[in-house]
Amino acid sequence: MDQLDDMATGAAVLGTGGGGDPYIGKLLAREALRDRPPLTMLSFDELDDDDFVILGGAGGAPTVGVEKLPSGHELVHAFRTLETHFGKKFTAVMSPEAGGINSMIPISLAAAVGLPLVDGDIMGRAFPEIQMAIPTLWGITATPMAMADEKGNAIILDTISNRWTEVMARSLIVQMGAVTHATNFPMTGAQVKQAAISGTMTLIGQIGRAIREAREQHRDPIAAATAITGGHELWRGKIADVDRRTVGGFARGAARIVGTGAYADHTLQLDFQNEFLAARVGDEMLATTPDLITVLDAETGEPITTENLRYGFRVAVLGIPCDPRWRSEGGIALAGPRYFGYDVPYIPVEERLAASPLTR
Amino acid sequence: MSLRIGVDVGGTNTDAVLMDNRIVLAKLKTPTTEDVTSGITTAIRSVLAQSGTDTSAIASVMIGTTHFTNAIVERRHLSPVAAIRLGLPATEALPPMVDWPEDLLETLEHAVYLCHGGHEFDGREISAFDEAEIRVAAEEIASKGITAVAISSVFSPVNGEMEDRAAAIVAEVVPGVTITKSNEIGRIGLLERENAAILNSSLRALADRTVAAFERAISELGITAPLYLTQNDGTLMAADWARTYPVLTIASGPTNSMRGAAFLSGLTDAIVVDIGGTTSDVGMLTHGFPREASVAVEVGGVRTNFRMPDVYSVGLGGGSLVKLDTLEIGPQSVGYRLTEKARIFGGDTLTTSDIAVAAGIVEMGDKSKVADIALEQIEAALNKIQEIVAAAVDRMKTSSEPVPVIIVGGGSVLVSRPVEGASEMVKPQHFEAANAVGAAIAQISGEVDRVYALEGLSRDAALDAAKAEASERAVAAGADPSTIQIVDVEDVPLAYLPGNATRIRVKAVGDLTLA
Numbered sequence: 001m002d003q004l005d006d007m008a009t010g011a012a013v014l015g016t017g018g019g020g021d022p023y024i025g026k027l028l029a030r031e032a033l034r035d036r037p038p039l040t041m042l043s044f045d046e047l048d049d050d051d052f053v054i055l056g057g058a059g060g061a062p063t064v065g066v067e068k069l070p071s072g073h074e075l076v077h078a079f080r081t082l083e084t085h086f087g088k089k090f091t092a093v094m095s096p097e098a099g100g101i102n103s104m105i106p107i108s109l110a111a112a113v114g115l116p117l118v119d120g121d122i123m124g125r126a127f128p129e130i131q132m133a134i135p136t137l138w139g140i141t142a143t144p145m146a147m148a149d150e151k152g153n154a155i156i157l158d159t160i161s162n163r164w165t166e167v168m169a170r171s172l173i174v175q176m177g178a179v180t181h182a183t184n185f186p187m188t189g190a191q192v193k194q195a196a197i198s199g200t201m202t203l204i205g206q207i208g209r210a211i212r213e214a215r216e217q218h219r220d221p222i223a224a225a226t227a228i229t230g231g232h233e234l235w236r237g238k239i240a241d242v243d244r245r246t247v248g249g250f251a252r253g254a255a256r257i258v259g260t261g262a263y264a265d266h267t268l269q270l271d272f273q274n275e276f277l278a279a280r281v282g283d284e285m286l287a288t289t290p291d292l293i294t295v296l297d298a299e300t301g302e303p304i305t306t307e308n309l310r311y312g313f314r315v316a317v318l319g320i321p322c323d324p325r326w327r328s329e330g331g332i333a334l335a336g337p338r339y340f341g342y343d344v345p346y347i348p349v350e351e352r353l354a355a356s357p358l359t360r
Numbered sequence: 361m362s363l364r365i366g367v368d369v370g371g372t373n374t375d376a377v378l379m380d381n382r383i384v385l386a387k388l389k390t391p392t393t394e395d396v397t398s399g400i401t402t403a404i405r406s407v408l409a410q411s412g413t414d415t416s417a418i419a420s421v422m423i424g425t426t427h428f429t430n431a432i433v434e435r436r437h438l439s440p441v442a443a444i445r446l447g448l449p450a451t452e453a454l455p456p457m458v459d460w461p462e463d464l465l466e467t468l469e470h471a472v473y474l475c476h477g478g479h480e481f482d483g484r485e486i487s488a489f490d491e492a493e494i495r496v497a498a499e500e501i502a503s504k505g506i507t508a509v510a511i512s513s514v515f516s517p518v519n520g521e522m523e524d525r526a527a528a529i530v531a532e533v534v535p536g537v538t539i540t541k542s543n544e545i546g547r548i549g550l551l552e553r554e555n556a557a558i559l560n561s562s563l564r565a566l567a568d569r570t571v572a573a574f575e576r577a578i579s580e581l582g583i584t585a586p587l588y589l590t591q592n593d594g595t596l597m598a599a600d601w602a603r604t605y606p607v608l609t610i611a612s613g614p615t616n617s618m619r620g621a622a623f624l625s626g627l628t629d630a631i632v633v634d635i636g637g638t639t640s641d642v643g644m645l646t647h648g649f650p651r652e653a654s655v656a657v658e659v660g661g662v663r664t665n666f667r668m669p670d671v672y673s674v675g676l677g678g679g680s681l682v683k684l685d686t687l688e689i690g691p692q693s694v695g696y697r698l699t700e701k702a703r704i705f706g707g708d709t710l711t712t713s714d715i716a717v718a719a720g721i722v723e724m725g726d727k728s729k730v731a732d733i734a735l736e737q738i739e740a741a742l743n744k745i746q747e748i749v750a751a752a753v754d755r756m757k758t759s760s761e762p763v764p765v766i767i768v769g770g771g772s773v774l775v776s777r778p779v780e781g782a783s784e785m786v787k788p789q790h791f792e793a794a795n796a797v798g799a800a801i802a803q804i805s806g807e808v809d810r811v812y813a814l815e816g817l818s819r820d821a822a823l824d825a826a827k828a829e830a831s832e833r834a835v836a837a838g839a840d841p842s843t844i845q846i847v848d849v850e851d852v853p854l855a856y857l858p859g860n861a862t863r864i865r866v867k868a869v870g871d872l873t874l875a
Contacts, residue, residue: 013871024551027458027459027551028453031453031454031458032453055476061481061861063548063811063863064481066548066549066551067481067515067548067550068447068450068451068455068478068480068481068486068512068514068515068550069447069450069451069453069454070450070451070452070454071449071450071451071452071453072453072454073449073452102644108453143767148449149449150449150452150486151449151486151487152449155826176487177480177481177482177484178480178481178482178719178861181736238757249681277463289838311699314755
C-alpha cells in the first residue's frame with residue numbers, strides 16, 4: 001500500500017499541476033489488486049519484439065472524475081472491444097501518461113485482465129491532448145482506439161491522424177458525461193522500445209518515496225524531489241494571486257508567486273492550461289513546455305494541482321527536463337510553447353537557467 | 361433585549377461570555393467537565409451572577425463544542441449506520457466507505473448499498489431512479505435494526521432530487537430512521553461528501569442526546585431563550601438543525617476564536633493567533649470570516665470536503681516546555697496541569713509561562729521561583745517565542761505586505777512585542793474569551809456550490825442566480841434579510857470540457873433574526 005501511495009505522489013509531481021487527482025487512481029488500483037495475485041511489471045528489456053501492448057486510461061474533466069466514479073468495468077470493456085476488433089490477444093498493458101491519474105489507472109486494468117504492466121509510458125508527464133505523445137513522432141497511431149463508458153457503450157475510432165483522434169474523442173467524451181475510459185496506441189514490443197519512455201512507473205514510485213522519506217527524516221523534501229527527478233529548483237515563494245478563466249474548453253490561468261529567500265524582490269508568473277506551461281519572471285522565461293514545471297508545497301513537498309492553487313501557499317517550483325525526444329523538431333511542434341500560443345522558441349530548461357541572471 | 365450568552369467548550373477549558381449587543385458584560389473560564397454540560401452550567405451561572413442579569417433577559421444562547429469531533433476521533437458514541445448511494449452503473453469500483461480506517465470500520469457497524477440513479481455533470485440522468493431497488497435496501501436496513509442512514513447520489517449538489525426520493529422511501533420503510541442527504545452537507549467530490557454524510561448519520565443519536573442535555577441545562581438555569589450551536593464556518597445553527605447536522609460543528613472552535621478576534625478588534629482582514637495552553641492556532645480572516653481550507657480535510661482518518669477553516673497549528677502555548685540550553689520551546693506541554701507543574705506554581709517544569717513571569721511581562725504565581733534564570737536566557741527564550749509566532753503568521757499571510765495581527769487566547773501574554781511582518785499588533789480587550797465571543801456573535805449563512813453549463817447563460821447571470829439562491833438559503837435558516845451579505849464567491853472553470861462548464865461557490869451570511 002505504501003508503494004501505491006508513493007506512486008500517487010510521484011505521479012502528481014510528473015502531472016505538472018494537471019492530469020487528474022491520483023488519489024482516485026490509487027484507490028482504483030488498490031481495489032483492483034485486492035484478492036488478486038500481485039502485479040508483474042515488465043521492463044523494456046523483458047519485452048519481446050512481437051509482444052502486443054495496449055495502453056489504457058481515463059479521459060475527461062478531472063472535476064467530474066471525482067464525482068462520477070468509474071464502474072470499474074469501463075476499461076476492461078474497452079480492452080475486450082479492441083481485442084475483438086483485432087481478433088488477437090494483447091500480451092501487456094502500459095500507461096499513457098506517467099503524470100496524474102492515468103499513471104495509476106492502467107494498474108487496475110492490468111490486474112483485472114491478468115496481464116503484466118510495462119514499466120513505462122508515452123509522455124513522461126501529463127499532457128491534455130491525445131496526439132501529444134512520443135509515438136506520434138514515429139508515425140504510430142492512437143487508433144484503432146476503443147472508448148467505453150460506465151453504461152456499457154463502447155465505440156471504436158479509426159482516424160487519419162492522432163490530431164483527428166483528439167478532436168473526435170473530445171466531442172464523444174462530452175456525450176459520455178465528461179469522463180470516459182479508453183484503450184489506444186496498440187503497439188508491438190518493438191514499437192514500445194522505440195517510441196515509449198522506459199522506467200517511468202518505477203520512477204514515480206521513487207519520486208514519492210524520496211519525498212516521503214525526506215519528510216520523515218526532517219530533510220528538505222524539495223531537494224529530494226529535485227535530485228530524484230534530475231530537475232532544477234526554479235523558484236521558492238508564496239502564491240500572491242491566481243487568475244483563472246475558461247478559453248476553448250480548457251482551464252487557463254496564471255499564478256503569481258512572490259519570491260522569498262534567495263528569490264526575494266522578484267515575482268514568478270506561472271501560466272497553466274490544465275498543466276503548467278510556462279514559468280517566467282517579467283519577460284524572461286525560466287522554463288516552458290514540454291519541459292516539466294511542477295509546484296510543490298515548500299514545507300511538505302506535496303505536489304499541488306492547478307485547481308488547488310491558492311493564495312498564500314508556500315511553494316517551490318521545479319523545472320524538470322523532459323524526455324529528449326520531446327526536444328526534437330517534431331516534439332517541439334507537438335507540445336512546445338508555440339503550440340500553446342506562446343511566441344517564444346523552446347529552449348531547454350537547463351540552458352535557460354544557465355543563461356539567466358536570476359539563477360542562483 | 362439583545363442579551364446573548366456565548367459558550368465555547370474546548371478540550372481543556374469551557375469559556376462563557378454574556379454580551380449586550382456589542383458589549384461584553386461578563387466572562388468566565390472554567391475547566392471542561394467530563395459530562396460537558398455541568399461545565400456549561402457553571403460557566404453560564406457565573407456570568408449571569410457576575411453581571412446581576414436576570415435569566416428572562418437572555419435572548420439567545422450560542423454554544424460551540426468539540427463534542428462531536430471527539431466522538432469521531434475517539435470512535436465513541438457512534439451509531440450503526442447504512443449508506444445508500446445512487447449512481448449505478450457508475451461508481452461501483454469504489455463503494456461507500458472504501459477508504460475508511462480499518463479500526464473505525466471494525467468499531468462501527470455499517471452496511472453499504474449501491475443503487476441505480478445519479479446525474480451527469482450537465483443534469484442528464486446516469487440511469488433511472490429505481491424505487492423497488494431502494495425499497496429492498498431499506499427493508500434490509502430495517503431488518504438489521506439500523507436507524508441511521510446516509511444517502512448520496514452522483515452530482516447531487518447539481519440535482520438533489522434523487523436523494524430526496526430515496527429518502528422518502530427509506531423514511532417510509534425504516535421505523536424511527538434518521539436520514540442524512542449528502543447534498544445538504546458537502547460539495548462536489550462524491551467520496552468526501554458521502555463520507556461527511558455517513559459521519560453525520562452516525563452522530564445523529566449522540567447529537568439528539570447532547571442537544572437535549574444542553575437544552576435541559578439552560579432550561580434548568582431558567583433560561584427560555586432559543587439555543588444555537590456554532591458550525592465550522594463561523595455561523596450558527598438552531599438546536600434542531602444541530603440535531604440534524606452535527607458534523608457541521610467540527611472545527612468550530614478555531615473558527616469561533618477567529619470570529620471573536622475580528623469582532624473584538626474591529627478588524628476584518630487580519631491574521632489571528634489564538635494561543636492556548638499547548639498549541640497556537642493561526643488563521644487568516646478575510647471579510648471578517650476565516651479563510652477556508654480548499655483541500656480535503658481528514659476527520660479521525662476519514663476524508664471529507666465540507667467547510668473547514670484553514671488553520672495552521674504550532675506547538676506553542678502557555679504550558680509549552682522550555683529547554684534553556686538548546687533554546688527549544690514545545691511542542692510538549694504541561695497543558696491543563698500548568699498550575700501544578702510550572703515553576704512559578706511550585707512545580708519543577710520550566711514553561712513558557714515561567715519565562716513570561718521571569719521577564720516581568722505578566723504577573724502570576726511566585727516570581728521568586730524563576731529568579732535564578734539569567735537575563736540573557738530569558739531574552740533568548742522570548743525572542744524564540746516571537747520567532748515561532750512570526751513564522752506561523754508569515755505562513756498564513758497572503759502577500760508579503762505587512763498585515764494586522766490579532767493575538768487572542770489564554771496564552772496571549774507570551775507575545776509582548778510587535779510580531780515581525782505585522783503592520784500592527786492588536787491584543788483586544790477580552791482577548792482570553794475571544795472564542796466565546798465568537799460563538800455569541802455568530803451569524804447565519806446560506807451556501808451554493810454547483811456546476812453551471814454556461815451555454816445560453818452568461819457567467820454573470822449564473823453568478824447572480826447562485827447569489828440569490830445562497831441568500832434565500834440564509835434567510836430560510838433564520839437570517840434577517842436586511843443584513844444579508846455575500847461574503848464568498850469563487851468560480852472554477854472545469855478543465856477539459858467545451859461549453860464553458862464552471863463550478864460556482866457562493867456563501868451569503870446575515871445577522872440572526874432575534875425574536
